Amino acid sequence: MSLTNAGGSPAYRILAIETSCDETAAAVVADGRHILSNRVASQIELHRRFGGVYPEVASRQHVLAIQTVVEEALADVSVAHVRELDAIAVTHGPGLAGSLLVGVNLAKGLAFASGLPLIPVNHLEGHIYSNWLYPDCSPGVESSASEDGNGRTQRGGSAFDQFPALLLIVSGGHTELVLMEGHCRYRLLGATLDDAAGEAFDKVARLLELGYPGGPAIQAAAESGDAGRFHLPRPLMRPGRRTERQPDAKASLLPTVLPVQGEHRFNFSFSGLKTAVLNLMRQLEREGTEARQTQTAADIAAAFQMAVVDVLVGKTADAAAEFGVKQVCICGGVSANGLLRRAAEQHFAKIGLPLHCPPLFLCTDNAAMIGAAAYYRQSYVPARQPSPMGHEHRQHAQEVAHSTPHDQRSEPPARDFLALDVYASLPLVDSVER
Numbered sequence: 001m002s003l004t005n006a007g008g009s010p011a012y013r014i015l016a017i018e019t020s021c022d023e024t025a026a027a028v029v030a031d032g033r034h035i036l037s038n039r040v041a042s043q044i045e046l047h048r049r050f051g052g053v054y055p056e057v058a059s060r061q062h063v064l065a066i067q068t069v070v071e072e073a074l075a076d077v078s079v080a081h082v083r084e085l086d087a088i089a090v091t092h093g094p095g096l097a098g099s100l101l102v103g104v105n106l107a108k109g110l111a112f113a114s115g116l117p118l119i120p121v122n123h124l125e126g127h128i129y130s131n132w133l134y135p136d137c138s139p140g141v142e143s144s145a146s147e148d149g150n151g152r153t154q155r156g157g158s159a160f161d162q163f164p165a166l167l168l169i170v171s172g173g174h175t176e177l178v179l180m181e182g183h184c185r186y187r188l189l190g191a192t193l194d195d196a197a198g199e200a201f202d203k204v205a206r207l208l209e210l211g212y213p214g215g216p217a218i219q220a221a222a223e224s225g226d227a228g229r230f231h232l233p234r235p236l237m238r239p240g241r242r243t244e245r246q247p248d249a250k251a252s253l254l255p256t257v258l259p260v261q262g263e264h265r266f267n268f269s270f271s272g273l274k275t276a277v278l279n280l281m282r283q284l285e286r287e288g289t290e291a292r293q294t295q296t297a298a299d300i301a302a303a304f305q306m307a308v309v310d311v312l313v314g315k316t317a318d319a320a321a322e323f324g325v326k327q328v329c330i331c332g333g334v335s336a337n338g339l340l341r342r343a344a345e346q347h348f349a350k351i352g353l354p355l356h357c358p359p360l361f362l363c364t365d366n367a368a369m370i371g372a373a374a375y376y377r378q379s380y381v382p383a384r385q386p387s388p389m390g391h392e393h394r395q396h397a398q399e400v401a402h403s404t405p406h407d408q409r410s411e412p413p414a415r416d417f418l419a420l421d422v423y424a425s426l427p428l429v430d431s432v433e434r
């Protein structure tokens with residue numbers, strides 16, 4: 001496929017690979033924003049019987065699926081050999097080490113064989129750049145419009161290059177508020193002190209025996225639940241000014257709770273909320289009320305979902321005001337949550353601040369977001385600048401990718417690719433920069 005960008009020059013096409021957890025994914029992205037192909041082989045069915053991701057099973061499944069998924073992505077753009085593209089990107093952390101290894105080793109092999117630059121990508125930066133993809137302007141993608149959880153069809157709505165931007169990253173493994181000062185420049189404002197929001201959804205769904213994965217299961221159960229029947233805590237929030245409640249969020253405490261002040265103002269904590277659900281279930285059982293798989297479960301699910309959304313939106317709104325941001329972007333698996341999207345939309349529309357959430361198919365793990373992040377990292381991070389991960393041994397691998405600006409690409413020495421390692425824990429922003 002021949003493709004030119006708006007300036008008439010050939011598009012820069014990246015093959016991206018993502019295997020950090022339980023999705024085997026490959027994509028081809030042009031100029032960081034256009035999705036030419038986006039293939040995801042989900043392992044959800046495989047892990048359902050374990051009630052969570054079984055790491056060894058995940059790695060083995062990646063080994064079985066990866067070749068087909070990459071071949072499908074290349075076939076989508078009518079590319080016979082990867083060397084017809086411009087670069088290869090791969091997630092090298094954070095994630096399950098055994099899963100990451102599968103994608104990283106394949107990417108290293110492809111880079112070795114083709115001589116293309118290899119760009120290692122932080123998975124969280126991938127989630128961030130899911131907001132920069134144009135889902136609807138992408139040749140080769142059948143239909144990228146998706147429902148937003150409230151039955152409305154979402155089209156486009158990509159973030160724009162105006163900074164500072166506030167990022168709320170909410171996934172199965174992370175909950176972070178990040179100030180984005182420019183492309184690939186981040187300041188960590190706060191993070192969860194214990195469980196991530198998605199992890200809390202998954203654990204509470206398990207307690208209520210609602211099924212796996214927990215986020216969509218809680219959301220579905222909450223639809224027929226009464227969020228006002230039980231009161232659950234809003235961790236790291238305090239009572240605020242009492243104002244009129246929002247009309248369609250009857251059990252939301254949003255207008256009446258504010259983030260705590262001090263060092264935990266932008267931090268989160270969801271472990272206590274999960275324990276509060278457990279204690280509530282025990283109390284109900286003592287009183288003779290069955291909590292699992294009943295209307296009571298739906299009511300607890302609704303109360304829990306509302307508590308999480310109150311905290312997420314309350315803290316995001318507070319940070320947006322504090323730092324005078326020009327736009328707010330929400331990303332990661334939990335950004336698929338309909339109530340979160342609706343509550344954030346309501347709040348930011350009221351104060352006239354642009355809000356972006358990726359379309360649903362880009363909320364959970366995919367490789368298109370990795371291709372987008374790789375493009376911006378390659379374009380905006382000058383060679384030999386210390387990596388934002390801040391560790392010398394990572395810098396070496398980063399330099400390999402950054403030393404080849406795309407207007408004057410030459411084949412980097414293949415042996416350098418072999419230094420690329422995987423990281424189960426890889427912060428987006430090093431703690432010293434906080």
Ligand code: ADP
Pocket residue numbers: 021022170171172173174197198199201202213214215216219332333334335336337338363364365
């Ligand atoms: P990770 O990058 O940590 O592997 P993902 O970005 O793939 O995580 O997101 C997975 C998480 O998103 C899971 O914890 C899942 O329960 C949660 N999730 C997915 N859809 C929803 C939803 N509709 N509501 C709430 N949480 C959701």
Ligand code: MG
Pocket residue numbers: 123127171172332333364365
């Ligand atoms: Mg993810």
